[in-house]
Amino acid sequence: MAQTRNKFDFEDLLDKHHLKKTSPRLRVLSMMASKSTATSQPDLESVMNDIDRVTLYRILNAFEEKGIIHKVFDLNGTANYAMCSSNCGEHHHHDEHLHFNCTVCKNVYCLDDLHLPPVSLPEGFKTEGFTLYANGTCPKCTKKAAAKSA
Numbered sequence: 001m002a003q004t005r006n007k008f009d010f011e012d013l014l015d016k017h018h019l020k021k022t023s024p025r026l027r028v029l030s031m032m033a034s035k036s037t038a039t040s041q042p043d044l045e046s047v048m049n050d051i052d053r054v055t056l057y058r059i060l061n062a063f064e065e066k067g068i069i070h071k072v073f074d075l076n077g078t079a080n081y082a083m084c085s086s087n088c089g090e091h092h093h094h095d096e097h098l099h100f101n102c103t104v105c106k107n108v109y110c111l112d113d114l115h116l117p118p119v120s121l122p123e124g125f126k127t128e129g130f131t132l133y134a135n136g137t138c139p140k141c142t143k144k145a146a147a148k149s150a
């Protein structure tokens, strides 16, 4: 399945959110945008071992706050991050799409085209956002399993 994503100009993106264009920030962005699945902090740490944990943590926090990335959880309960669509803003996320947890490779996919239908909550509940999760096997793992059994 081909994931279509807007091609971000990362420097412009940081400018737009009044974030300094530091090399760690740009590297985190380009890595996250290049993946079709969400990325956890340990994933980033293993690739960018020259950036310390605290810096990474702060980068992820700032990006989430600005509406650049959003948080999703994998099946182990680990926080993963994925790029937001361009209509997210500061303290204002619109990532009400389906999140698919693969039970085989443990990757989390953002299925941006699958949106939640409008939900009206019972009185007294005030929502700050919805997240919908699905579990199952992703296309890659389904293919692998099919090849094995053939």
Ligand SMILES: [Zn+2]
Residues within 6 Å of the ligand: 067, 068, 069, 070, 084, 085, 088, 089, 092, 093, 094, 095
């Ligand atoms: Zn968002």
Ligand SMILES: [Zn+2]
Residues within 6 Å of the ligand: 102, 103, 104, 105, 106, 107, 137, 138, 139, 140, 141, 142
């Ligand atoms: Zn998978």
Ligand SMILES: [Zn+2]
Residues within 6 Å of the ligand: 070, 072, 082, 095, 097, 099, 109, 110, 111
């Ligand atoms: Zn998502």
